[in-house]
Amino acid sequence: MAVWTRKDLITLYDLEADEIRLILDTAAEFKKVSERRIKKVPALRGKTVVNFFVEPSTRTRTSFELAEQRLSADIINISASTSSLSKGETLLDTAKNIEALQVNLIVMRHSAAGSHYFLARRLKCGVLNAGDGAHEHPTQALLDIFTIREKKGKIEGLNVSIVGDILHSRVARSNIWGLLKLGANVTIGGPATLVPKEFEKIGVRVCDNLKDTIEGADVVNLLRIQHERQRASYFPSISEYASIFGLNKETVKYLKPDALIMHPGPINRGVELDSSIADGTQSVILEQVTNGLAVRMAVLYLIAGCI
Ligand code: CP
DSSP states (O other): OOOOOOOOOOSSSSOOHHHHHHHHHHHHHHHHHHHHSSSSOOOTTTTTTEEEEOOOSSSSHHHHHHHHHHHHHHEEEETTTOOOOGTTHHHOOOOOHHHHHSSSEEEEESTTTTHHHHHTTOOOOOOEEETTTTTTTTTHHHHHHHHHHHHHSTTOOEEEEEESTTOOOHHHHHHHHHHHHHTOOEEEEGGGGOOOOGGGGGTTEEEEHHHHHHHHHHHEEEEEOOGGOOOSSSSHHHHHHHHHHOOOOGGGGGGGTTTTTEEESOOBBBBBBBBHHHHHHBBHHHHHHHHHHHHHHHHHHHHHHTT
């Protein structure tokens, strides 16, 4: 059984398989807390957490804030537009001023890949990555993996396919590291311009058409086209993308009847998947969101034990 010793959670690349299992097992216990009549525990009483979101977020920010409330932490929320970043203060100065208020943990989303490593090395408080550019989004992958394990009973040996804009996706990177460490077979697919061949070097199967990507999969995780990170045209048009790589009533026939359909959100309905699929019986998209709360409670609890 692993023991948690880290003050930060920045990537799944850094974690051992046993550390990932410890988070998943701890999350399973916290999920039971959320099913009780009184959903609050005192685990983080006396600890202060700052949610510092420099990029927009609905799911991650709400989920972290609710997880902190359920653990009885004191919470402060800061966004880019309301912080002195907008007046030209550096990220490090802003973070050091937050830390000077004897904050225990900073949960940050930032557009710059590596910004969490930069802060974690310079701060005594814990740093938790809520998404950094196209690099990693560890708690999203942990909640995805938790949902797969809950539904399928295991991760090892499962065929998991990730479809879409892999090039710009922090969700894909964190999922790939976590799933490989736990023994899943990972396939990625999408337009060749958005699916780097280099992933083959770490044991990922790379496809450039939807049928090959998802046929025989136990789980298919569809990703949003991230226009905000794209600096070029990677395919001719959205409608062309939807017709070639979208999951709809026709293309869903490539899937096994018991395959799970996942999406980290936000969804572009009619692009990466049709509404009939997003809201259909194989979709676990909203269960992912529910499980995110338990996973974030687990991560906050484990890190709070080390700061
Ligand atoms: N999945 C995800 O990170 O969603 P938000 O951007 O809404 O947090």
